[in-house]
Amino acid sequence: MTEQLEQNTPLAIDAQHLVKRYKHKTAVDGISLQIGRGETFGILGTNGAGKTTTVEMIAGLRQPSEGSVRILGLDPFTDRAKVRQILGVQLQQAYLHGSLTVRELVNLYRSFYPNPLETDRALSMVQLTDKARTKFDNLSGGQMQRLSIALALIGQPRVVILDELTTGLDPKARRRVWSTIESLSDQTVILVSHAMDEVERLCNRVALIDEGRVIAQGSPHQLKEQTQSATLEDAFVALTGKDVHDDEEEDA
Numbered sequence: 116m117t118e119q120l121e122q123n124t125p126l127a128i129d130a131q132h133l134v135k136r137y138k139h140k141t142a143v144d145g146i147s148l149q150i151g152r153g154e155t156f157g158i159l160g161t162n163g164a165g166k167t168t169t170v171e172m173i174a175g176l177r178q179p180s181e182g183s184v185r186i187l188g189l190d191p192f193t194d195r196a197k198v199r200q201i202l203g204v205q206l207q208q209a210y211l212h213g214s215l216t217v218r219e220l221v222n223l224y225r226s227f228y229p230n231p232l233e234t235d236r237a238l239s240m241v242q243l244t245d246k247a248r249t250k251f252d253n254l255s256g257g258q259m260q261r262l263s264i265a266l267a268l269i270g271q272p273r274v275v276i277l278d279e280l281t282t283g284l285d286p287k288a289r290r291r292v293w294s295t296i297e298s299l300s301d302q303t304v305i306l307v308s309h310a311m312d313e314v315e316r317l318c319n320r321v322a323l324i325d326e327g328r329v330i331a332q333g334s335p336h337q338l339k340e341q342t343q344s345a346t347l348e349d350a351f352v353a354l355t356g357k358d359v360h361d362d363e364e365e366d367a
C-alpha cells in the first residue's frame with residue numbers, strides 16, 4: 116500500500132495555503148510547501164514565526180483554519196491510521212508517561228509500527244543503552260531529548276518531522292545526532308531549527324518563515340548567494356531584518 120503510494124506520488128509533503136487563526140492572532144498566514152521524497156528540508160524563523168504550528172498542521176496534530184496537507188498522497192486527518200505508520204514526529208516537548216522506563220517507552224512506540232528498529236539498536240543510536248532501566252522522569256533534559264529523537268525514528272518512517280532537533284544537547288551529542296540524521300537513507304526529513312550550523316549541514320533546502328509566511332526558499336547556498344552573505348545566519352538577517360534569536364515581543 117505504502118509502496119504503491121510512493122510510486123504514484125512524487126512529493127513527500129504537499130502543503131497548500133495553510134492558515135491557522137487564533138482568536139487574536141493569525142499564527143500561519145498562507146504557507147505552501149512542496150517537499151520531494153528524500154529531501155531534508157529546513158524550516159527557519161524567529162520565535163513565534165509560526166514554524167511549530169506549521170509542522171503540527173502537517174503532522175495532523177493541529178487542524179488548519181484553511182488549506183490542505185498531503186503526506187505521500189495521504190490526508191493526515193482523514194487517513195490518520197495510515198499516516199501514523201509512515202510518519203515519525205519529534206516535538207519540542209515530549210509528552211511521555213514519566214513512570215515508564217526508557218526501554219518500556221521504546222517498546223511501546225515499536226508496537227505502533229509494522230517494521231520498527233530493534234530496541235537495542237534504537238537505544239544505542241542515541242547513546243541511551245545504559246539508561247534502558249531508568250524511568251523517563253529521572254532522565255536529564257538532554258537524555259529526554261535524545262529519547263524523543265529515537266522515538267521519532269523507531270518506526271523507520273518514510274517522513275520524519277523534527278522540531279528543534281538538538282536544542283539543549285551538548286556539542287558531542289549534537290554531532291552524533293547529526294550523523295544519525297545523515298545516515299537516514301531515502302527518508303524525508305523536515306527539520307525545524309534555530310541552529311544555522313545544523314540547517315546548513317543537514318538540509319538541502321530551507322524555507323524562511325516570518326510572521327506566518329514563507330519569505331524565501333532555496334538551498335542554503337542559494338539563500339547566501341541571493342543575499343550576498345557569507346553565512347546562512349547573515350542571509351537570514353538580510354532577508355528578515357531580524358536576528359534568528361529575536362523574540363516576537365521584542366519586535367512588537
Ligand SMILES: Nc1ncnc2c1ncn2[C@@H]1O[C@H](COP(=O)(O)OP(=O)(O)OP(=O)(O)O)[C@@H](O)[C@H]1O
Binds near residue numbers: 137161164167169363
Ligand atoms: N494555541 C494557541 N493560541 C493562541 N496563539 C497561539 C497558540 N499557539 C501558538 N500561538 C501563537 O502563534 C504564533 C506562532 O507560534 P509557533 O509556536 O508556531 O511559533 P514558532 O515559530 O514555532 O516559535 P518558536 O521558535 O518560539 O517555537 C505565536 O505568536 C504564538 O504565540
